[in-house]
Amino acid sequence: MSSLRRRVEAFTDRLTAITEMKVNLKAQLGELDRLRDRLRKAQLSARRSRLLPTTEAGASQLEAAPHQLGSNHEYTRGCVIEYAMSRERSQ
Numbered sequence: 001m002s003s004l005r006r007r008v009e010a011f012t013d014r015l016t017a018i019t020e021m022k023v024n025l026k027a028q029l030g031e032l033d034r035l036r037d038r039l040r041k042a043q044l045s046a047r048r049s050r051l052l053p054t055t056e057a058g059a060s061q062l063e064a065a066p067h068q069l070g071s072n073h074e075y076t077r078g079c080v081i082e083y084a085m086s087r088e089r090s091q
Contacts, residue, residue, distance in 0.1 A: 031087075035083060
């Protein structure tokens with residue numbers, strides 16, 4: 001096999017690897033965008049449920065001790081973990 005042919009094959013192999021990597025990265029970016037949207041919606045939902053009490057008791061709790069209601073980080077973290085676990089099960 002000639003030197004030129006080996007170089008062409010090596011170049012083709014590298015080009016194929018780069019193309020496959022590009023496709024993989026594009027798929028991962030799409031997945032990250034979907035996860036970001038789910039996370040944003042979960043945060044908004046948690047924020048709404050925390051800021052808009054549905055009962056009078058909830059309203060009085062909000063007025064009496066808003067600092068004790070906590071943040072939505074645990075809820076958001078749970079959503080991310082649930083999503084990651086569902087992705088692992090599907091693969």
